[in-house]
Amino acid sequence: MDQVIAQKKSVLVGYDFEASGTMIHRGVYSAVCAPLLKEPQLLGVIYLEDPLPGKFGEEELVILTLFANQVATALENASLNEHLQKELKIRSNLERFLSxxxxxxxxxxxxxxxxxxxxxxxxxxxxxxxxxxxxxxxxxxxxxxxxxxxxxxxxxxxxxxxxxxxxxxxxxxxxxxxxxxxxxxxxxxxxxxxxxxxxxxxxxxxxxxxxxxxxxxxxxxxxxxxxxxxxxxxxxxxxxxxxxxxxxxxxxxxxxxxxxxxxxxxxxxxxxxxxxxxxxxxxxxxxxxxxxxxxxxxxxxx
Structure with a gap:
């Protein structure tokens, strides 16, 4: 997860890559993580893990990345809508006594x-x-x-x-x-x-x-x-x-x-x-x- 946050790129662990000691200690041998990214801001990450080695592959990485992009877009739209509603409320109040x-x-x-x-x-x-x-x-x-x-x-x-x-x-x-x-x-x-x-x-x-x-x-x-x-x-x-x-x-x-x-x-x-x-x-x-x-x-x- 730290790697995803630092590099702002999706990461796959447990297929062609070795799991970290911390992950093995937790009983995790396969994981995939994708950033919720709206450049240049990182909104969050989506993280999936499994105790079985090789559970996730390149196909899952691509699917999760696409899904993360959709979630990031939805979050941005929600933020824009909230901003718009706030703007409308402020303007509505102000127009009672301002041109x-x-x-x-x-x-x-x-x-x-x-x-x-x-x-x-x-x-x-x-x-x-x-x-x-x-x-x-x-x-x-x-x-x-x-x-x-x-x-x-x-x-x-x-x-x-x-x-x-x-x-x-x-x-x-x-x-x-x-x-x-x-x-x-x-x-x-x-x-x-x-x-x-x-x-x-x-x-x-x-x-x-x-x-x-x-x-x-x-x-x-x-x-x-x-x-x-x-x-x-x-x-x-x-x-x-x-x-x-x-x-x-x-x-x-x-x-x-x-x-x-x-x-x-x-x-x-x-x-x-x-x-x-x-x-x-x-x-x-x-x-x-x-x-x-x-x-x-x-x-x-x-």
């Missing part, structure tokens, strides 16, 4: 490096919050089924926009959503991408509601902020979601709550990162969540 193109990149990275996405990391990203202004009144005016259909169509449009700028859909929050730009795939221009997405979201929403009767029309408002967060998969082992945590997220949510319908409110860090592309108007100052300092708020019309 198909980004999901492919992250899936490949995950398969190459293992479950790398399970680790959390600190990184600077841009967070976008969006919600429907006056959603409660809209729900009171319309049938619940109508509201559900409107919100579903609205989310579908907004998600398409986010994906088109390679953003990550963090979660839906009732009548709103959260998106991340710059994670898990980093982009140096994540602040610009977030603002572009926000402007396009407003444009697509206006087109979407233009033909609606007055009682079905609604506006959206958007808050965008840039800062350091902890990013990664979080939750229980039974349900993990990719998300971000940190003060920058809380600020983005507050900006969205302050924003006027049809506008985008930006934090100072976002405005600084994208000032070469956009010229938002200063609105006012707002205290940070921990009250340690004030940040400036800027506005863009949608």
């Amino acid at each position: 198909p193109q980004v999901a492919d990149l992250v899936t490949k990275d995950c398969l190459d490096k293992g479950d790398i996405l399970l680790a959390t990391e600190r990184r600077t990203v841009t967070i976008l919050f969006s919600d429907i202004k006056g959603f409660t009144l809209l729900s009171e005016r319309l049938d619940h089924q109508e509201v559900a259909e409107l919100v579903t169509r609205h989310f579908s449009l907004m998600t398409d926009v986010i994906f088109s700028f390679q953003g990550t859909l963090d979660k839906y929050l009732g009548d709103g959503l959260v998106a991340i730009f710059g994670a898990p795939i980093p982009h140096a221009d994540h602040a610009v991408r977030a603002i572009q997405a926000g402007l396009e979201m407003h444009a697509r929403h206006k087109d979407f509601t233009a033909a609606f009767p007055p009682d079905k029309r609604f506006a959206i408002r958007i808050g965008i902020n840039t800062g350091e967060v902890v990013a990664g998969y979080m939750g229980s082992p039974k349900r993990m979601e990719y998300t971000v945590l940190g003060e920058a997220v809380i600020i983005a949510h507050r900006l969205q709550a302050l924003a006027e319908p049809g506008t985008i409110y930006l934090g100072r860090a976002t405005q600084e990162a994208a000032r070469h592309r956009f010229s938002p108007a200063f609105v006012k100052k707002m205290e940070t969540p921990k009250g340690r300092k004030e940040i400036e708020i800027f506005k863009l019309a949608g």
Whole structure:
């Protein structure tokens, strides 16, 4: 067997060859062994032995070698199928919050490096919050089924926009959503991408509601902020979601709550990162969540 492993070739013992002392001591006078080989990897060996001398010959050696080749092929196919199933499962999970193109990149990275996405990391990203202004009144005016259909169509449009700028859909929050730009795939221009997405979201929403009767029309408002967060998969082992945590997220949510319908409110860090592309108007100052300092708020019309 050691010879088969070392040379990766089939071996016959006990016909035209002498059995080793160890084999004779075990009462084995005839043996044949073939490698399970898929170049350059040795997957294993198949070994047969018998106490009678000359039990195996060249014919048995050929048959066992052919059989070993078939087994090796079957093992490789099983491994490929397992790899494919794992890839499909990863991609299916990722496509819930990533565009198909980004999901492919992250899936490949995950398969190459293992479950790398399970680790959390600190990184600077841009967070976008969006919600429907006056959603409660809209729900009171319309049938619940109508509201559900409107919100579903609205989310579908907004998600398409986010994906088109390679953003990550963090979660839906009732009548709103959260998106991340710059994670898990980093982009140096994540602040610009977030603002572009926000402007396009407003444009697509206006087109979407233009033909609606007055009682079905609604506006959206958007808050965008840039800062350091902890990013990664979080939750229980039974349900993990990719998300971000940190003060920058809380600020983005507050900006969205302050924003006027049809506008985008930006934090100072976002405005600084994208000032070469956009010229938002200063609105006012707002205290940070921990009250340690004030940040400036800027506005863009949608």
